Amino acid sequence: MPSVLVVEDDPSIRQSLIEVLAEHGYAVRSVGDGFGALREVTQTPVDAVVLDLGLPDLDGGDALRMIRGISSVPVLVATARDDETEIIKLLNAGADDYLVKPFSGGQLIARLSAVLRRTSHVPPTAGAHTGPGARSAPTAEPLRATTVGELVVDPGARTAYLAGRELHLTRREFDLLAFLAHHTGQVVSKRRLLTEVWREPYVDDQTVDVHLSSLRRKLGERAAAPRYLLTVRGVGIKLVAPR
Secondary structure, three states: OOEEEEEOOOHHHHHHHHHHHHHOOOEEEEEOOHHHHHHHHHHOOOOEEEEEOEOOOOEHHHHHHHHHHHOOOOEEEEEOOOOHHHHHHHHHHOOOEEEEOOOOHHHHHHHHHHHHHHHHOOOOOOOOOOOOOOOOOOOOOOOOOEEEOOEEEEOOOOEEEEOOEEOOOOHHHHHHHHHHHHOOOOOEOHHHHHHHHHOOOOOOOHHHHHHHHHHHHHOOOEOOEOOOEEEEOOOEEEEOOOO
16 A cells, blocks of 8 residues: 655645545545654655645745655645746656646546656665656665674665564665665765765755664664764764674
8 A cells, every 4th residue: 555645734635635545545644834744754654745835834845855855755746836937946856746736636646646657666776766856876785684783784675673673764764774784884974875875965964964863763872872873073974783
């Protein structure tokens, strides 16, 4: 069952979208603001995001760019802005497709299905989507599991276990962890992570910080009391076995 995050501030429209998606077999979560969307995308993986641009706390275009900075999840933008220049700007900012309001439930399902079809052919190890604004993450090689302390990272199966418990990671979180596991004990700079995991060396370093913070939380540690993810001040980050 594909999962969809609906980001819409109008309660009645949000409920209508939820009902249409649920009727067509989607598992739906919803939020009413941009920062809530960022929190959801960071903490819990979804297969797609339906993003309204008229949000109370963030301009939808800014929310799109921030989502794209931390995740490769497909984003379908719902907008009342039908200006071609604006739509091109949204696609260049990372939207996979768009719907101009008002739209029918049938249009929503058709566009969303098309987006998911376009992204479903990506090999699991690629960890990215195709389409406008797409980013490709590297395949971890070789495709064999790495064990670091009680942490087991398997890039082939795209699974990670800590003390026998599976970690529920977003695609980008897994790509980041797999890259660090492949270079266990080596200090990796944030710039290198942006270049080789995000494939975008000019993105702000804060993008890495957000993902590292989320990974630390899921590994049961804090930056002030690290176990697996050690920061070497002014140099980078390394994955090590706890002592």
